[in-house]
Amino acid sequence: MTNLSHVMSADDHKKVIEQNENVMICCGRMGPMCIPVYGAMEELESEYQNIKFYDMEFDTPDARVIRNAPECNGFMGLPFVVYYKNGKIVHASSSILSKDQIKSVLDKHFQ
Amino acid sequence: MLYDVIIIGGGPAGLTAGIYTSRSKLKTLILDQGMPGGQLILTHEIANYPGAESLSGYMLASKMLQQAKSFGCEVKSNAKIKDLHLQGSIKKISLENGDVFESKSIIIATGGISREIGASNEKELKGRGVSYCATCDGDFFQDKNIIAVGGGNSALEEAVSLTKYASSVTIVHMLDNFQAFDYAVKEAKENPKINFVMESRITKFIGNERLEAVEIEHIPTGEKREQKIDGVFVFIGYVPNTKFLEGKVALNERGEIKVTRDLETNIEGVFAAGDSIEKKYRQVTIATGEGTIAALSAAEFVHRN
Numbered sequence: 001m002t003n004l005s006h007v008m009s010a011d012d013h014k015k016v017i018e019q020n021e022n023v024m025i026c027c028g029r030m031g032p033m034c035i036p037v038y039g040a041m042e043e044l045e046s047e048y049q050n051i052k053f054y055d056m057e058f059d060t061p062d063a064r065v066i067r068n069a070p071e072c073n074g075f076m077g078l079p080f081v082v083y084y085k086n087g088k089i090v091h092a093s094s095s096i097l098s099k100d101q102i103k104s105v106l107d108k109h110f111q
Numbered sequence: 112m113l114y115d116v117i118i119i120g121g122g123p124a125g126l127t128a129g130i131y132t133s134r135s136k137l138k139t140l141i142l143d144q145g146m147p148g149g150q151l152i153l154t155h156e157i158a159n160y161p162g163a164e165s166l167s168g169y170m171l172a173s174k175m176l177q178q179a180k181s182f183g184c185e186v187k188s189n190a191k192i193k194d195l196h197l198q199g200s201i202k203k204i205s206l207e208n209g210d211v212f213e214s215k216s217i218i219i220a221t222g223g224i225s226r227e228i229g230a231s232n233e234k235e236l237k238g239r240g241v242s243y244c245a246t247c248d249g250d251f252f253q254d255k256n257i258i259a260v261g262g263g264n265s266a267l268e269e270a271v272s273l274t275k276y277a278s279s280v281t282i283v284h285m286l287d288n289f290q291a292f293d294y295a296v297k298e299a300k301e302n303p304k305i306n307f308v309m310e311s312r313i314t315k316f317i318g319n320e321r322l323e324a325v326e327i328e329h330i331p332t333g334e335k336r337e338q339k340i341d342g343v344f345v346f347i348g349y350v351p352n353t354k355f356l357e358g359k360v361a362l363n364e365r366g367e368i369k370v371t372r373d374l375e376t377n378i379e380g381v382f383a384a385g386d387s388i389e390k391k392y393r394q395v396t397i398a399t400g401e402g403t404i405a406a407l408s409a410a411e412f413v414h415r416n
C-alpha cells in the first residue's frame with residue numbers, strides 16, 4: 001500500500017471530507033497509472049500542509065462514493081482523483097497526472 | 112555539490128548504473144523528472160526478467176531503487192532540468208527549482224514514453240475513453256466495442272488481452288502488414304472477437320464527456336469515415352526522451368542518442384544507456400546491461416582523469 005492515509009469505507013470518507021477543509025483523494029489500484037500519482041501526492045504532503053492527502057482502494061464496494069459521483073461521470077481511466085473543499089467536490093480527473101498537473105489544481109482550488 | 116557521476120533518469124538503466132557506481136564508492140546522484148522506476152512502473156507483470164519468475168514492474172523497480180540507495184546512491188525525484196552544461200571536465204546541471212549540481216561524468220538514461228496519435232481531441236478524452244494501458248483500464252470496457260491502434264507486438268498482445276472484457280476489438284493499423292512476431296499475429300487473427308482495419312489511421316476523436324466516435328482515414332484513398340466506438344487503446348511505440356539534449360549531444364534522425372561500443376556519447380565524459388540510445392531492441396534486461404556498461408565506462412573515465 002502507499003504511505004498516504006487511507007480512506008477505508010464510505011463512513012470514513014464522509015468523516016474525512018466533513019472534518020477537513022481541503023482534501024485530495026486518489027481512488028485507484030496499485031497499478032501503472034496510479035502509482036505515479038500516489039508518489040507525487042506523498043511528496044506534496046509536506047509542501048501543502050493545509051491539504052489532507054488520501055488514497056482509496058478502487059475495488060472496495062464503498063468506493064462507490066467516488067466512482068458514482070456525478071463529477072466522475074464518463075471517467076474510464078484509473079485513477080479517479082477528486083478534490084474536496086468543505087465537503088464539496090471542486091475538481092475531479094481521470095487517468096495519470098504529473099506532480100505539476102496536481103500542483104496546478106491545488107493552487108487553483110485550495111489557495 | 113560535486114559528484115563523480117550524475118545519472119539523468121531513474122528507470123532500470125539509470126538505477127543499475129547507480130548500483131554499480133555507488134557500490135564502487137563513486138559519489139552518485141540520480142535525477143528523475145518523475146518517479147524512479149521509469150516504464151517498469153507502467154508494466155503490470157514482468158515475466159522475462161531472469162531470476163524473478165513473475166514480478167510486478169513496480170516491485171522490481173522498488174527493489175532496484177532500494178539496492179541503489181543501500182550503496183549510498185542519492186536519488187532525487189521530480190527533478191526538472193532547466194539547463195545542462197556538458198562540455199569540459201566539470202559538467203553542470205541546473206534544475207527549475209534553482210538547485211545546481213556539478214559532476215565529473217554524466218550518464219543519460221532517460222528512456223522513452225508512449226507515443227500519442229496526435230489526432231484532435233486526444234488529450235481531452237484521455238481517461239474518458241482514450242487509454243494507453245490495457246491492464247489499467249481494460250475492465251471499464253466490459254461488453255463494449257473498442258479499437259486498439261498499432262501493429263507491433265504490444266498492440267496485438269494487448270488487443271488479445273482486451274478481448275477478456277470487450278465484446279469486439281478492432282485493430283487499426285497504418286500499414287498493410289504487421290511488425291509483430293508470427294505467434295502474436297496468429298493469436299490475434301484466430302481470436303473471433305478481433306477484426307482488422309488496415310492501412311488506416313484515426314484522425315479525430317469525437318465526444319465531450321466521453322469518447323463517442325472516431326474519424327478513421329483510409330490512407331491509400333484518403334477517404335474518411337466516422338465510426339461509433341466506446342474506447343480506443345493506443346499502442347504505437349515509444350519516442351525517446353531526448354528533446355532536452357538537442358544541440359548538446361549527437362542524436363540520430365529518430366532522436367536516439369548516438370553512442371560508442373562503451374556507451375560514450377560524442378561528448379567526453381558523457382555516457383548513455385537504455386531505451387534512449389540508438390538500437391533495435393528495448394527490454395529491461397537490455398537496459399540493465401547497458402546501465403552496467405555505462406557505469407563501468409564512467410567509473411573508468413573518472414579514475415583516469
Ligand SMILES: Cc1cc2nc3c(=O)[nH]c(=O)nc-3n(C[C@H](O)[C@H](O)[C@H](O)COP(=O)(O)OP(=O)(O)OC[C@H]3O[C@@H](n4cnc5c(N)ncnc54)[C@H](O)[C@@H]3O)c2cc1C
Binds near residue numbers: 147153224
Ligand atoms: C507497458 C509496457 C510493458 C513492457 N513490458 C516489458 C516486459 O515485459 N519485459 C521487458 O523486458 N521490457 C518491457 N517493457 C520495456 C521496458 O520497460 C523498457 O525497455 C525499460 O524500462 C527501459 O529502461 P530505461 O531505464 O532505459 O528507461 P525508462 O524505463 O523509460 O526510464 C527512464 C526514466 O528517465 C526519466 N526521465 C526522462 N526524461 C528525463 C529528464 N529530462 N530528466 C530527468 N529524468 C528523465 C523518466 O521519468 C524515467 O523514470 C515494457 C514497456 C512498457 C511501456
